Amino acid sequence: MPKLNYLPFTRIVATPAALDVTIWPTEALALRTAADEVLLLSSAPPTLVDPHAIVVPDSGFVGAWLPAEAVQAIFEQHCEWALPATRSVFVQGAVAGIAAKLWLEAERGLLIVPAAYGHDFAERTGLA
């Protein structure tokens, strides 16, 4: 099983309207975690129309890219909610009793948890 590693996110908090119209850098992975918040995996910064937006580097999450079958297996064993059928899709909820985020593509998924819970999550799911 892959290991959980720190993820070099940029965390953005801005008005929902500003986030709605933001054009994210090409190749960026922008995960809308809340109406006013985005987790961004990108080497380039975004251009935001909100001058008061909070844009900070954030290493507070760990995660791992997993094959889709491995994601499915973890969900079957540790999650009461079903994986959505659509791809690509971003979902959030309790996995193995820990608040998790999942970016799911056709062949793989990026499973993300707060680094503070990484130890427990790894212990419970086998993502050592």
Next chain:
Amino acid sequence: MNIIVNTMPVAFEAGDSVLVALQRAGLHPNRGGCLCAAGDCPHCLATVNGVAYVRTCQTLAQPGMIVESFPTDDYPHLPTNTQRGPTVSARNLHCDVVVIGMGESGQVAAAAATAAGKSVITLDDKVGQEVVGIYPELMVVARTSAGMLHIHAHDEVVVATGAAEIQPVAPGNHLRGIVTPRAAAHLAAKGVALGRVVVVESGDAVDLSASPTLNIIAHLKGQVLQFEGLDTLQAVVVLDENGHSQRIECDTAVVWLGLTPRDLLVRMAAGLKVRAVGDAAREADLPPCPDAGMVCSCSNVSAADLQRVWDQGFHEMELVKRATLVGTGPCQGVVCVPHMRSFLATRTAAADSSANPDIARLSKVQAPFTARPVVRQLTLGEVAAGAHHHATPRTGLDAEHRRLGAVMDRIGGWWRPWHYGNPLAEYWAVREAVSIGDVSTLGKIIVSGPDALAFLERLYPTKVSSIAVGRSRYVLILDERGYVMDDGLICKDSDTRYTLTFTSGGSSHAEMWLRDWAEGWNMDVRILNQTMSLGAINVTGPLATQLLQRAGLTQPYKFMQHGHASIADVPCRVYRLSFTGEVSYELHHPVDQSAKLWRTLMTLGADLGIRPHGLQTLLQLRLEKGHVIVGQDTDFDSTPRRIGMEWALRMDKADFLGKPAIERTNKTVLDKQLVGFEMPAPAPFEGANIMHEGEYVGYVTSSTYSPVLGKVVMLGWLKLVNGTLPSEVMIDGRPARRVDVPFYDKEGARAKA
């Protein structure tokens, strides 16, 4: 092949259930009672491989399996070993329709759902899938040999579990040698010798012609009046259809009283999309009213017990259940409910309802009582399968603390180091040299936006507008009632952006608090909780500045000043403050670089006498300074006046949260106050009573021996006596003296050095 029954080997054949193996050997797994061999009744329960209350009729015999029959006069004792049992896994599955039971009606239901384009999961106890409950949100939980299944149905659950045979209630129905027709056929097919068999039935339903090995010596229509025997059946007394009583000697009585639907799963699912089909949906037959004999062998409730509670005024199914515990045992009422209904129907019909309106409103035949999960006995491992305990977060230094041999504990909602083996040395490192501590758990929240100042001004009791950029201020956080909820810092980053800190245990609530008020006041602000994203290391002690200069700090910081710096090549926000009473810098940094920063500081400070300090030392140091810990020293009704911190309020502000309540409570007479005490060692325990002239006047909230002062220092709540705070009190049966705080370095010269 053998199983081991009460230490004796018992042979079995492939495909035998444990019950069949026992019966073939002339043994009974239980004290006795009618056997159904279908998993409905409690009469074949035994302890199997250390697990009590196992249905042996549903359990396949395996070589070496350990079977312990029930004691004759008691229930099985639960295992007392303290070893952790095996972990049971849970598998979550999702579908549109779950069909439980794959008899004829179950197959029809599954086929119909499939034809309608639904995804279907079928469960059948005949292949080892025992459904134990249906839960809200339509989750079906089943036990299998491979673990538990948690199946989430989106549309509906179809219960096709069939019907159970009603068992007889008559004197002697606890004897061995009584079976239902299905059990008789099953046992005969398995080669179990049942001896001389008498069949007694209420109608024409029993056809045992397919079981030619049965030696049926009599087949009667009628009602069993009595089963005779000591432990084992020897004769049966029958009232036949002509009203004649006859006694027939026999080895086995096969008794048929009709069917009752297996509808426990439906009865526990009120309001959920659960429906029964086939025999599970049929009307229950009503057996004769029980006048004598054991009605509920699970809970030892006899017909006489039912009569007793009826006479006491318990006339409803639910009430009779509560009064007698009938139906609450391992079979969950499958055996006793038909007889309860018959008993209550008969008594209700016979009662003078005009004289008893309570009875008059009852329906003639009452519905069975509500069922609840689980319908099978589960081990704790099976119950816990798929469940996770609340995870305690760990800082980015958790592994480092453990590597250094720290004693770790859950404090303030986090795993934190209590000490590293020598708390006294840790203490002196802070007071005399330099030390580092992990304070990553502190709440850290950014507030940004055009309304940031107005928002914080309204939220906090301090004058936020007077804080300069790059400066910090200690603040209390009050609720609407003016009670102290938390404390922390306001750090001004720019005119429209602030960083707020909170206690370790308070950050989650603080974020909700901030968001709630921002929304309620319609403030144009953005809020980001960085508590888990930033590590924080407190560098403290007289040599702290020297250490940080070695690590890259290029400019001096004044007390309560903050800014950005690269420390040991780690980007840090540096906060000059003090909780320990010594020069202190908090270094907030990306959490993935905590270990690098920590190790570099430890290396650079080696010749300065650096040591890490744990929470034990931190609490000791702060108490010497008289710093309050919200939640430990404060109570639910602690106002700033009561904790002696009115200096933290700016009552000349137009408004702030809690101000009206503060103004109101300030007009009342002060009744108690948080104050300092000192006394010789040893330190009393926290919570110790404070006495004055023999009267209780308060209690200790924090207590420690102060190495630097050579005495015990404490904080505690003290009642005013005749309008004043007593100066001399007794704590722990010893004299103590009230003193002003701080206890150490009253002018704060060391922290501001």
